[in-house]
Amino acid sequence: MSKIAELYTLEEASKHNTKKDCWLILDGKVYNVTEYLDDHPGGDDVLVNATGRDAIEDFDLVGHSKSARELMENYLIGELDQPSVLHLQQQQQQQQQQKVAQQTTQKPSEPALNCKYLFISVAIVCISAIAGYMYY
Ligand code: HEM
Numbered sequence: 001m002s003k004i005a006e007l008y009t010l011e012e013a014s015k016h017n018t019k020k021d022c023w024l025i026l027d028g029k030v031y032n033v034t035e036y037l038d039d040h041p042g043g044d045d046v047l048v049n050a051t052g053r054d055a056i057e058d059f060d061l062v063g064h065s066k067s068a069r070e071l072m073e074n075y076l077i078g079e080l081d082q083p084s085v086l087h088l089q090q091q092q093q094q095q096q097q098q099k100v101a102q103q104t105t106q107k108p109s110e111p112a113l114n115c116k117y118l119f120i121s122v123a124i125v126c127i128s129a130i131a132g133y134m135y136y
Helices: 010-014 034-039 044-048 056-062 066-075 082-106 109-135
Strands: 021-026 029-032 076-080
Touching: 010 021, 010 082, 021 034, 021 044, 029 066, 034 044, 034 066, 066 076, 076 082
Parallel strands: none
Antiparallel strands: 021 029, 029 076
C-alpha cells in the first residue's frame, strides 16, 4: 500500500524556524527536526539557520554519513508542493546567474589592479633615481 505524502507550501514550511519548532527542507522533502536539535552533532543553530530554503547543498557539503541519511528518514513529514519546488528552482537559477554575472564583472578589474601596482613600482624607482641623482 503506497502512502500519500503530505504536501506543504514553502510559506508553511518556512514558518517553523525556531529551536522550539524547526522544519528543514532537503531536496524538496520536509523534515520536522525539532526533537533532534539537541542531538545533532553539528549543533542546533546550523539546523535553525537552514530553515526557509532547500538546504540540501549545505547538507551534502558537510558530507553526512550513510547513517545520518538513514536517521533523517525518522523526521520526514512530507514534501513541498509543486509550485514551491518550482519557486525554489527559479530562485536557485537566479542566484547562480547572479554569481556568474558577478564573476564576469570582477574579471576586468584584475588587469586594472596590475596596472596600478606597476605604476606605483615605476613611480618608486623614478623617485629613488631622482633622489640618488640629487644626493650624489
Ligand atoms: C535531518 C537532517 C539532518 C540529520 C539527521 C543530520 C545528522 C548528522 C549527523 C549524524 C552528524 C554526524 C556526522 C555524520 O554522521 O555524518 C551530523 C554532523 C553535522 N551536520 Fe547534520 N544532519 C542533518 C542536517 C544538517 C544540515 C541541514 C546541516 C547544515 C546546514 C548540517 C550540518 C552538520 C554539521 C556542520 C555537522 C558537523 C560535521 C563535523 O563537525 O564534522 N546537518 N549531522
